[in-house]
Amino acid sequence: MTEEFVPDVVISRLPRYLQTLNQMAREGLHTVSSKMLAERLGITAAQIRKDLSCFGGFGKQGTGYSIYYLIEQLQKILNLDRIWRVAVVGAGDLGRALTHYQGFASRGIEIVLLFDIDPKIVGTKVGPIVVRHSESMEEDIREQGIKIAILTVPAEAAQSTADRLVKAGVEAILNYAPVTLILPDEVQVQHIDPVLHLQQMMYYLDDND
Amino acid sequence: MTEEFVPDVVISRLPRYLQTLNQMAREGLHTVSSKMLAERLGITAAQIRKDLSCFGGFGKQGTGYSIYYLIEQLQKILNLDRIWRVAVVGAGDLGRALTHYQGFASRGIEIVLLFDIDPKIVGTKVGPIVVRHSESMEEDIREQGIKIAILTVPAEAAQSTADRLVKAGVEAILNYAPVTLILPDEVQVQHIDPVLHLQQMMYYLDDND
Numbered sequence: 001m002t003e004e005f006v007p008d009v010v011i012s013r014l015p016r017y018l019q020t021l022n023q024m025a026r027e028g029l030h031t032v033s034s035k036m037l038a039e040r041l042g043i044t045a046a047q048i049r050k051d052l053s054c055f056g057g058f059g060k061q062g063t064g065y066s067i068y069y070l071i072e073q074l075q076k077i078l079n080l081d082r083i084w085r086v087a088v089v090g091a092g093d094l095g096r097a098l099t100h101y102q103g104f105a106s107r108g109i110e111i112v113l114l115f116d117i118d119p120k121i122v123g124t125k126v127g128p129i130v131v132r133h134s135e136s137m138e139e140d141i142r143e144q145g146i147k148i149a150i151l152t153v154p155a156e157a158a159q160s161t162a163d164r165l166v167k168a169g170v171e172a173i174l175n176y177a178p179v180t181l182i183l184p185d186e187v188q189v190q191h192i193d194p195v196l197h198l199q200q201m202m203y204y205l206d207d208n209d
Numbered sequence: 210m211t212e213e214f215v216p217d218v219v220i221s222r223l224p225r226y227l228q229t230l231n232q233m234a235r236e237g238l239h240t241v242s243s244k245m246l247a248e249r250l251g252i253t254a255a256q257i258r259k260d261l262s263c264f265g266g267f268g269k270q271g272t273g274y275s276i277y278y279l280i281e282q283l284q285k286i287l288n289l290d291r292i293w294r295v296a297v298v299g300a301g302d303l304g305r306a307l308t309h310y311q312g313f314a315s316r317g318i319e320i321v322l323l324f325d326i327d328p329k330i331v332g333t334k335v336g337p338i339v340v341r342h343s344e345s346m347e348e349d350i351r352e353q354g355i356k357i358a359i360l361t362v363p364a365e366a367a368q369s370t371a372d373r374l375v376k377a378g379v380e381a382i383l384n385y386a387p388v389t390l391i392l393p394d395e396v397q398v399q400h401i402d403p404v405l406h407l408q409q410m411m412y413y414l415d416d417n418d
Contacts, residue, residue, distance in 0.1 A: 019389065079411045093306035099231065103364075109407060
């Protein structure tokens, strides 16, 4: 498979292709056309063909793609053919909900560390995981070679916590705090903020209520 | 302000502009150049100027934008100059965490309804909100004129629940279930799936661990 420079925006769509293909596989489908996939995803078939062509061809002209082959290839491209161990920082409602989340294990993600600074929370268990004090965060993360962290600390603590994570070797941060983190270019950052998604939809809502 | 057809991708960036401008205002700044804003957001200044020009001009050449004026205008464009009442469907860990979430009220979002089907959960309180049984969902949503719902039900219940919400008048759904919903074009849907964000970052991580 040829894999040269691929634009970030293409990479950003691959996990959704994979999710939809897995859903189709569960529905018992074996092959899929770019048109079918496009309808499910709400984007154009041309876009899907163009995105996939970044990685060489996956299908024969006119016969569609083999769903299982495409799933396997996308998993390889996205480095999902392994288990990724992840640290969660912030054991409030959201941090606990994420640590409990069933959808991680089935998709190759294992939460192995959970940190907080609240003495009432440190030492308690969330599922099988004991909440550790954030003061040992750098040491624990280095020791376990964790590269990915999920940040669910309050907004005002987000930047300093992220800085500490990066110093400890974390290369990718999923940030739930409602602030834009300023980090070295080589660190991957994604933000999840439900408010931003809601605001984006509000633009389209009727004004008559 | 001229406001004709604006591409979805432009709208999708406005909430992040607003978030960053609010952060700058809290830091005590009064004016901002597109270059400063671009650096914070990790996109180009040209992109920001082009996006904002969709709504007419906001700043004088060379003097930058007034942060407060820009915040006010973006809030108007996104219909944020009001309180939006929202229903949460699914009162598991995530639904409860969202209902507790402090970041909604400060940004004009009020969770007013919370539904579940689990008899152990129905009738309990999450903050000031009593969990209602989903069987009254359509009626409650119609009665209160709710247009926006957050879906935190299990994957297998997501599509049927979304269909019921749309029939009850919901026009925008923020979906946390890891499935792609198939809904009428006029319904706004946004997905939040931490796994997709994590997978997207894994592409960029070193293979040596």
